Amino acid sequence: MAVSTDNTFLHEDNAALIFQPLKFRGLEVKNRLFRSNLSGMFDDYNGHGGNARLNWEEKFARGGVGAIISSYTPVAVRGRILTRYAMIDNDDKIPFWRAVGERVHRHDCKFMMQLSHSGRQQDLGGVENLFRKAQSSTDKKDYFHGILCKAMTVEEIHEVVEQFAQGARRAREAGLDGVELHGANGYLITQFLSSGINDRKDDYGGSWENRARFVLEIVRAIRREVGPEFHLQMKINAVDHNDWLYPWQKKGNDLEETKKICRLLLDGGKGVDAFHISSGSTFPHPRNPPGDLPLQGLVRWYDGMLSQGTRARFNYWIFSHRPAARLFLALWRWRRGKLIEGINADYAKALREDIREIDPSVKVLCTGGFQHASAIAGAIREGACDGVTIGRPLIANNDLPRILRQTEGPVAGKACTYCNKCLLNDLENPLGCYELSRYDGASFEERYDNMMREVMSVFEPPTFH
């Protein structure tokens, strides 16, 4: 079937494919739609979960996705990217996550926890980290914001490996359905994996095997804690594109290196059960989340970063001066390319073919702008992936699965515009869809009121009622 994402298939065919269950080795999901990892600063400052998080995750479960990959969940406070994200750094967080799992399971929806560590990509480290340099594979600061870091010692590496393992154990004890390692988009695991970032001279740097040693140790430590049955998947960059902003930066990993790393992580059948394919060695990155950059949003909401990195002022100067900002936007769009929906599909296809040669039971998920039935079914049909993960289009339309069951996609004016306003607002405001044009209303004020109602709905029902 040499057919790609076009309209040669009836919607019924597409829907049948999308709503076919997906069987992992130790987990079955009712359809091929996954809520990708989305955070939102909804929780207690010190990492205890809050009521809004329960509401937030339930929105998507109710909307009909087969599984939810949790928010970015730090395995330690030093690995936090933004404050007010629920963590999994201690057993005292288990009850909260159990509550999340229960709320989600009510809607026949699975829940995986994304185990994460920021490394040097620590946008707002919080007061706990104010006087500490971030941990990383390298001493070189993050080139985008200029966040300072220090190369981890081997002892520290072992410590963080154990934090991941304990995070996985807690997720299982909380009754969740699996865990995902956030090994993509520039966070700590990427900082080890990427040849563009990792400049270590010890056993954790240099060759791809050495760079992958850190994550392989994590995988083995997790298996030690949770056993072979518990679902474990890995989010990974197919290609780093590490030189998107400054052409003198190294390119980072290419597809061939990623293939080798993926094979390694299968660990002879004892490793990961699935891969979640993304691309781009920073967050944000023109390829992830693929879309535009709201320049006014940068001016309004990037200011909190000024104290966080040595290059933030320079960036802010660019964002707040129109001609420079337009140039930056042009660079952003150029480095992204024209394709948004299915931006990673070709990469995912190459990786999936390679992985299936060794172990067909290992599944591949793909992220990147999916919100139309033909695109999703097309990607599955042509072998790019077994399922898709969706972020922003689900923020825009929590009930996107229901829409996709009936028709090609959201009606005109309601689809996600990939404006990335949600991304910028997340730095200072509740996560939600801030694209005013999507909201009903005859005037700006009317639409704005509707938008606020929708964004604030995450706090309903309130904690005490």
Added chain:
Amino acid sequence: MDSERLTPVEEAQRRHWWIRFWVILALILAVLYWLVFENSYVVAHESERDHFLYGSIGSETASGLPTWIFKALPKLYEEELGAAGYRRFGFLYESPEAELPIGVSKRVVSGIERVWLNCSICHVGTWREAPAGERHLIVGAPANNLKLYDFIQFLRRAAVDNRFNAENLIAAINSDEVGGDLGPLDRLLYRTVIVDRVRQGLLEVRAQLAFMDRQHDWGPGRVDTFNPYKAIQFNFPMGPDAIDAVALNGSSDYPSIWQQRPREGMQLHWDGNNTSVAERNLSAALGAGVTPVTVDRPRIHRVADWLMDLPAPPFPKPEAIDATRAEQGRAIYARTCAACHGMKTGEEGDESYDYDTNRYPRLGKVVALNRIGTDRGRWASYDAGFAAAQNLLYSGYPWRFSRFRKTEGYANHPLDGIWARSPYLHNGSVPTLRDLLEPAARRPAVWLRGSDVYDFAKVGYRADGAGAAATELFRYDTTVPGNSNRGHEGRAYGTALSPAEKDALVEYMKTL
């Protein structure tokens, strides 16, 4: 224990703040340095004529004098120059109030406004009808008044003159006549830097041009083009052992510089040593004081473009032309002169000069020295070794010289505007055209150069010094080396024509 620690980012930013501070400071200083010491500023002139007369070609950077010193020298040397000032050297002022003479341009270099020479210093002539008559400028004509030898010798003397010092110069600059207003800072600069540096420059020129003391005075309207060039550009040895008396006295008349476009490809310069107008222009600019690294090519190009089609001036007194005789002369000219010099087309309503080298095969070509027979000095002053050196100038640039050649004689030039190019022959040894048509023995042997009163009958400046003060006159002695008035004679050159035919020929040449 400190309770007010900085975060790592703040520490880095504080460190970076200092880096930024120094980088920005260095940038500001670099820009300031460039603006003050590297960039030069010139006065732009709207009209092409004004640009030619007063626009800079870049000579000030390497050769110039600070404007105030230039203006103060006539005051400081009032005893020597008198009230006339630079007029003593034949410099022309368009009006009594003019700040600077024609041919002197301004440029601010290293923060100091300087002046020096441009093309027009040597290429603006004058004429007048009667001794008391109005002086008319002829732009593009030979500078018949300019006494460059005297001017250079004046500066060379100043270099070793005790009166040339900061105190005297400051006093002269601040005098009412000069009108300067040097403040304490300026005076400090003059005392510590400026005057010393100017004197150093003059001393260098004095040493380089020491051979000029062995030369015969070039006289007004003449220049030794290549001997100073050898010394200044190439440090050629110029001592008595290195150069013989013939080559040492190679002075020649300034040429006219109109109508350059049709001259492209002809053998240019008196001895025809180059066929490229562009190379000849850049080389001539070196004579005005530019160097290959300080030349202002765009502004020279502006002059050159204008000269391409600058028309030759018409004879100023058409009523003094006898049409009948001129018509007779035209036939004689066509027969005798045109093959070497070209002529006007003569077609009805067409006043243009015909430079067609196909029709006039010897136009723009060199005639061997033994055939033309004119003075050897200018020819001898230009030798093959010098041509080789010239062809290295501007190395590394697309406009590097490549066409300089040693030739075997003197070149035939078009005679457009010949009335304004008196006196005649390359060394200006024959006062009028009518004299030139006589054999050398009957040409004036000793005459007075320096008057711009015009002889409309014989065509040329009066040779009797009419209307000029004795101090301005130059006794032109044709027996002095370089001054010979021989040559360009015999049947082929019209000196065997009858007097009536010669008169007719001169009449016709007024119309060229």
